[in-house]
Amino acid sequence: MSESTTTLYDLIGSDAGVHALVERFYQVMDEDTAFARIRHLHPADLAQSKEKLYLFLSGWMGGPPLYVEKYGHPMLRRRHMPFPIGSEERDQWMVCMTRALQDSPLTPDLRERLIAAFFNTADFMRNREEPGVPEPGFAPVTGTPASSGGRDPSRLDPQETP
Numbered sequence: 001m002s003e004s005t006t007t008l009y010d011l012i013g014s015d016a017g018v019h020a021l022v023e024r025f026y027q028v029m030d031e032d033t034a035f036a037r038i039r040h041l042h043p044a045d046l047a048q049s050k051e052k053l054y055l056f057l058s059g060w061m062g063g064p065p066l067y068v069e070k071y072g073h074p075m076l077r078r079r080h081m082p083f084p085i086g087s088e089e090r091d092q093w094m095v096c097m098t099r100a101l102q103d104s105p106l107t108p109d110l111r112e113r114l115i116a117a118f119f120n121t122a123d124f125m126r127n128r129e130e131p132g133v134p135e136p137g138f139a140p141v142t143g144t145p146a147s148s149g150g151r152d153p154s155r156l157d158p159q160e161t162p
């Protein structure tokens, strides 16, 4: 019974859980003007943005690799290049996701690990030079919300995982 691998995808509530997370994430971004900066990087109609994030997160959390099946390798950093992303955009994105995760049915420990994993990925999206801020991937990843240092979900790297 305990032999089968339980994934984050299972824990968050499978397909419906990932959908709910994405809905909530974009609802937070859309409704709170504190996130206007990143909201304005997105199209007025968020339908496609939601769909793509849902497809991506399904595979990223260990569920069906829907994004890869439809669009091929995510190449997330490259796909974000048209959008200027610095620490401020990363942090806004993270607050939206952290708020969205508060409504998900995860234990506090798992939620912290997921937040750390999202932070790694969001930080990797930075593509704007900022004085005093090291380039992404250059500094060791420390000081993220969960300092678990675990290798598993927090090491999921969309550049590396199919």
Ligand code: HEM
Pocket: 038, 041, 042, 043, 048, 049, 050, 052, 053, 056, 071, 076, 079, 080, 083, 085, 089, 090, 091, 093, 118, 121, 122, 123, 125, 126
């Ligand atoms: C760091 C701050 C981030 C900003 C400002 C940002 C912004 C954006 C924008 C503006 C788009 C285009 C939306 C569209 O075309 O409808 C996009 C696409 C996307 N983002 Fe992000 N994003 C960030 C981080 C992340 C992270 C951390 C992930 C994954 C965990 C992610 C996953 C995606 C995916 C899967 C797409 C669709 C890519 C495609 O197929 O075109 N993003 N993002």
